[in-house]
Amino acid sequence: MNKACNSISANISYGTQQKKYRLRNLKEHIAEGLLLLCAFLAVISLLIIATYIFYSGVPIFGKVGFKEIVFGMVWKPLEGSFGIFPMIAASLLATLGSVAFGATVGLMTAVFLAELSPLWLSKIVRPAIELLAGIPSVVYGFFGLIVIVPLIDKYCGGGGNSLLAAIMILGIMILPTIVSISETSLRAVPVEYKEGSLALGASQLQTIFKVTIPAAKSGIAAGIILGMGRAIGETMAVILVIGNTPQLPGSLLDRARTLTSNIAIEMSYAQGLHQEALFATGVVLFVFIMILNIVLTTIFRKAGEEK
Amino acid sequence: MNNTQIKISTKNLNLYYGDNHAVKNINIRIEEKKVTALIGPSGCGKSTFLKTLNRMNDLIPYVRITGDVYFEDLDVYKDYDIVELRKRIGMVFQKPNPFPMSIYDNVAYGPRTHGIKAKEILDEIVKSSLEKAALWEEVKDRLKQNALGLSGGQQQRLCIARVLAVEPEVILMDEPTSALDPLATLKIEDLVHELRNNYTIIIVTHNMQQAARISDQTAFFLHGEVVEYGPTKKIFRVPEDKRTEDYITGRFG
Numbered sequence: 148m149n150k151a152c153n154s155i156s157a158n159i160s161y162g163t164q165q166k167k168y169r170l171r172n173l174k175e176h177i178a179e180g181l182l183l184l185c186a187f188l189a190v191i192s193l194l195i196i197a198t199y200i201f202y203s204g205v206p207i208f209g210k211v212g213f214k215e216i217v218f219g220m221v222w223k224p225l226e227g228s229f230g231i232f233p234m235i236a237a238s239l240l241a242t243l244g245s246v247a248f249g250a251t252v253g254l255m256t257a258v259f260l261a262e263l264s265p266l267w268l269s270k271i272v273r274p275a276i277e278l279l280a281g282i283p284s285v286v287y288g289f290f291g292l293i294v295i296v297p298l299i300d301k302y303c304g305g306g307g308n309s310l311l312a313a314i315m316i317l318g319i320m321i322l323p324t325i326v327s328i329s330e331t332s333l334r335a336v337p338v339e340y341k342e343g344s345l346a347l348g349a350s351q352l353q354t355i356f357k358v359t360i361p362a363a364k365s366g367i368a369a370g371i372i373l374g375m376g377r378a379i380g381e382t383m384a385v386i387l388v389i390g391n392t393p394q395l396p397g398s399l400l401d402r403a404r405t406l407t408s409n410i411a412i413e414m415s416y417a418q419g420l421h422q423e424a425l426f427a428t429g430v431v432l433f434v435f436i437m438i439l440n441i442v443l444t445t446i447f448r449k450a451g452e453e454k
Numbered sequence: 455m456n457n458t459q460i461k462i463s464t465k466n467l468n469l470y471y472g473d474n475h476a477v478k479n480i481n482i483r484i485e486e487k488k489v490t491a492l493i494g495p496s497g498c499g500k501s502t503f504l505k506t507l508n509r510m511n512d513l514i515p516y517v518r519i520t521g522d523v524y525f526e527d528l529d530v531y532k533d534y535d536i537v538e539l540r541k542r543i544g545m546v547f548q549k550p551n552p553f554p555m556s557i558y559d560n561v562a563y564g565p566r567t568h569g570i571k572a573k574e575i576l577d578e579i580v581k582s583s584l585e586k587a588a589l590w591e592e593v594k595d596r597l598k599q600n601a602l603g604l605s606g607g608q609q610q611r612l613c614i615a616r617v618l619a620v621e622p623e624v625i626l627m628d629e630p631t632s633a634l635d636p637l638a639t640l641k642i643e644d645l646v647h648e649l650r651n652n653y654t655i656i657i658v659t660h661n662m663q664q665a666a667r668i669s670d671q672t673a674f675f676l677h678g679e680v681v682e683y684g685p686t687k688k689i690f691r692v693p694e695d696k697r698t699e700d701y702i703t704g705r706f707g
Contacts (some may be wrong), residue, residue, distance in 0.1 A: 339551035343613070346510060347564040347620055348541035357567070362554050 200433055204426030211420075216427055222393040222404075224413070224421040231428055233395040237403035238432070240310060240396065241389070242379045245317030249378075250371045252318070253325030254360075257367075260326070261333035262355055273330075280323035288387030291316040296388055305400040308390035314399070316384050321374035328373065332366020333359060365450035372443045379435060382407040406432045459486040461624060461654045462507060467521035469502055469511065476502050478678040479521070484671070489646060489655045491665035491686065494675030495701070500658045501548075503675070504626050507656070508543040509536055525624075541568065543624040544617035549633050550609035552601035552616070557584075557593050560601045560612055564620035579619050587615035588645050607638025614645065625649065627657040631664065643668050662702060666690050674698045 208216060211229055219230020256276065260269050295315055300307030336359050344354040360367070382405075390402025391412060404412075410425050410432075417425050462484040469477035477499045484490050492500040505511045506523060509530065523530040530539060541564075552560050561580040570576060580597070584590040589611040593604070601612055610630055617625055627646075631639040646655060646668050659665050665672055666686060673683040674695075682689060682698045693699045 337551070339547060339549060340553055342510065342513070342547060343551040343553065343616075344563070344567075345513070346508065346540055346545040346547075347567065347616065348537045348539075349564075349567045350537060353567050357563070358553055 197433070200426060200429045203423060204428075204430040207420060207423040207427050211424075216424070217431065220395060222409075224417070224424055227420070229420070229424040229427070231406070231409070231424075231431065233393050234404050234406045234409050234428065235431060236395055237310065237389070238379055238405040238407070238435070241313045241317060241385065241403070241405055242375055244310070244314035244399075245321060245378045246371060246375050248314060248318035249321040249325055249374055253322050253370070253374070254329055254367060256322070256326045257329035257333055258355055258360070261330045262351075262359065276323050276326050279319070280327075284320065284381060284384040285387070287316050287320055288384035291384060291388035299400070303400055306390070306402070308388060308402055309400045310389065310396045310403045311399040312388040313385050313403070313405070316388055317378045317381055320381060320384060321377050324374045324377060325370045328370030329363070329367045332363040332370070335366070336362045365446055368446050369443060369450075372439055372446070376436060376439050376443075379432070379439070380407060382411050386411060406435075458488070460484065461486040461526065462656075463524045464506075465522040465524070467503075467506065467523060468519070469499075469506060470518045471514070472516045476678055477506065480680055482673060482680060482683060484654065484656060486654050487650065487652070488670040489650050489657060489668055490671040490673065491669035492656065492658045492673050492675060493660065493662060493665045493701075496660065498675040499678040500673075500675040501628050504628055504656060504658050506530075507624075508540050508545055508626060510545065512536070541620050542622050543626060544620060544622035545626040546610070546613050546617055546628065546630045548629045550606055550613055552604070552609050552612050554600065554602055556598050557601045557604070557612060558597040561615050561619050564616060568620065583615040583619040584612075586618050586649070587611045588641065588648070589615055605638070607634050607641055610634060610638070610642060611645065614642075614649075618649075622653070624654045624656065627655065629658050629660065631659070631661070639664075662690075674701060676701070 207229070211227075216229050216231055217235070218232050219228065220232055221228045221230045222233065256272070260273060264272065291312055295312050296307035296309075298307070299305070299309060299312055303311070340358050340362055341354055344358045345351070349357070385405050386408045389405065389408065391404045391408055392402040393404045393409065394402070396403040406428050409428050413421070414425055460483045464480050464482050467477060467480040468475065480503060492504065494500050502511065506519060507525075507530065511517045511519065519531065525534065525539070525543065528534060553563060555563075558580055561583050562576045565576060565579050570579070581590065581594075584593065589608060592608060593612075601609065604612060610633075614625075614630075631642050634642065643664065646657065649655060650670075657665075657669065669686045671684065672686040672689040674681045674689065674693075674697075676697055682693060682695045684694075689698065690702060693702060
């Protein structure tokens with residue numbers, strides 16, 4: 148009797164235990180599912196964005212012609228002329244120009260911070276540069292409009308709203324990206340390399356330019372390409388200073404319009420084919436950014452293999 | 455007295471890392487074209503002392519040095535341009551540290567830095583330096599390959615070749631075999647044997663057998679001081695100081 152009671156109570160407690168386990172497993176599954184959903188949100192967003200842009204932007208290539216759009220020189224959407232070549236050119240020129248400026252200044256800044264700067268000075272310079280990254284782009288544009296555009300007008304003429312103004316603003320905007328990534332990779336260069344070079348009688352600058360920078364080159368390249376991505380996608384700051392005339396810029400002082408500003412300016416009132424043409428602009432931009440990303444991952448993979 | 459020349463000498467040399475008195479009152483005279491071994495337990499100041507000779511300690515903040523180091527009668531810290539000094543006093547490090555570039559570029563780095571541009575001259579320097587470092591036969595067909603692909607022992611010999619390419623008079627070696635396997639170690643030791651005919655070599659090692667095998671003179675360091683300095687044979691057979699004897703017979707260290 149006593150024995151039977153024991154075994155019954157054991158059975159009951161075994162059952163509740165089982166329930167507890169099942170409940171816990173269920174909770175685990177739900178939590179895992181939620182995490183998975185969050186992880187997929189980014190991927191799904193990317194897919195939806197890509198699909199939507201291509202779905203809306205690709206048909207016009209069939210209707211008007213790929214060549215007429217990508218290599219067309221005249222953008223008069225209300226008259227049925229959808230050439231975006233001037234915008235492609237302006238985007239590329241603004242990006243390359245700003246990267247030439249930003250990469251040079253940024254790399255030198257990174258070298259200074261990583262190798263030469265006394266501690267107290269880097270405590271001022273580094274936060275200042277990091278702060279640059281936090282300034283909203285419209286503020287950059289405003290600064291460009293108030294300061295840089297009048298300066299260009301005063302010293303170079305042409306009104307000031309120009310490709311040059313956009314290059315300067317973008318060049319400053321991408322500095323934090325280039326500086327912080329380059330500095331990190333310069334600091335990661337083993338001190339043994341520097342010692343080896345100095346012990347051979349190389350000066351500090353020779354060591355930096357012949358050993359340290361080459362050893363950090365993949366990180367520096369990654370920083371520059373990330374900066375490029377930011378420059379080509381920037382819209383607000385550019386709209387405010389570039390003048391936005393859809394023409395092929397003949398010089399740095401000419402007004403121009405980039406792919407991003409084209410979409411931002413006209414999307415609010417565009418309809419029909421015009422709207423499709425704006426989506427086509429987005430497709431072209433998308434392709435450029437994809438190319439940059441592929442180059443970037445290739446560089447990272449190569450850098451990983453070297454180590 | 456004898457016909458050996460003194461290449462490097464120090465007078466009351468002291469070095470402090472902040473408050474830490476790492477090298478204490480060293481007076482030592484190092485002979486030309488001899489191998490001088492610096493032995494002693496870890497942290498006894500032998501590597502630090504070695505680095506005062508080509509001023510590598512200049513890189514480290516909070517280091518203070520008093521006393522004098524003479525290289526051929528001129529003061530290392532007052533009379534020499536640092537580039538000139540390091541050209542004449544080369545250094546090989548504990549961990550092989552070839553640059554992440556080709557074998558050729560590694561050896562040519564020094565001469566290029568000092569202004570040699572002509573390809574024929576560089577080719578010649580690279581070849582002869584690699585030959586002197588007993589590495590030429592192993593790498594002559596892959597000079598353009600990355601030096602990081604070499605084995606540890608080959609990398610260390612490449613580092614020696616890189617130093618030889620600058621045509622130094624003195625070579626400082628800071629535990630050059632501590633990261634290498636026994637066979638690679640043997641090759642480096644053979645190389646030191648070869649090089650002693652033309653160069654003054656100062657080698658830090660905590661391998662006592664190595665010091666006994668390859669050096670002419672030995673200095674025993676303890677707690678930043680030189681306890682005993684003299685011909686290697688004498689130090690290892692009849693040490694004068696009890697502490698030297700204890701260290702050599704393996705009672706501590």
